[in-house]
Amino acid sequence: MRMMTEDNHLAKAATQGDAAAFGVLIERHYDKIFGLCFRLTGTQHDAEDLTQDICAALPAKLQSFGGEAKFTTWLYRVTVNAAHDRRRRATTRAQAATGWGDWELSRHATISEAQDATAWLTSAMASLPDTLRDTLALILDDMTHTEAADVLGVSEGTISWRVSEAKKHLRALKEQDQ
Secondary structure: OHHHOOHHHHHHHHHOOOHHHHHHHHHHHHHHHHHHHHHHHOOHHHHHHHHHHHHHHHHHHHHHOOOOOOHHHHHHHHHHHHHHHHHHHHHHHHHHHOOHHHHHHHHHHHHHOOOOHHHHHHHHHHOOOHHHHHHHHHHHOOOOHHHHHHHHOOOHHHHHHHHHHHHHHHHHHHHHHO
């Protein structure tokens, strides 16, 4: 019966302490969260860590879900925000601890691991500005421009522009690689 229940109703039940409702939400959306985390972080290890962090924090975060938007839109926003926070923390730690040299070596090592088109796209997306990368990750996750605009809090036209800019950047990178 719970599998037929809408996400918004399950989220409300989960905020009231219904562990089974929370379990159904996680079961339904874990793969989507992980997929988006992978596209946002670029590595399986980081995506797994980020996904676990999001799932662990989700019970408390559900208190902020008001039900005005679709649950998936809200969940994607939580995921994008968590990725932003992780990037900011990683950048601060890298600058404070070892500087940019280690970061650059790590980036080159990650790029060298790319062996097929999917790996190339993942590493190429890492070079995009955050706004373009986040937008492209959502669109590649089969979101419409309208849904992506809701998640990122921008207009649909801005999403279209960002996708166009991301494509330009990726084409330029592809030409450099050939």
